[in-house]
Amino acid sequence: MRVKVRIVCKQCGETYILRGNKEQGVVQTGFKQCLCSCVSGFEIEERA
Numbered sequence: 001m002r003v004k005v006r007i008v009c010k011q012c013g014e015t016y017i018l019r020g021n022k023e024q025g026v027v028q029t030g031f032k033q034c035l036c037s038c039v040s041g042f043e044i045e046e047r048a
């Protein structure tokens with residue numbers, strides 16, 4: 001199932017809108033790291 005996902009970096013506040021795949025309730029986006037090199041601590045929201 002295709003979903004749109006909004007990712008917010010808690011470190012620098014950068015936001016990304018990505019397309020992901022939702023499988024068994026888990027969204028996979030392939031998103032690895034923010035421009036600021038932050039690799040964890042993202043806020044992830046699904047968008048309708």
Ligand SMILES: [Zn+2]
Binds near residue numbers: 010012013014034037
């Ligand atoms: Zn960042």
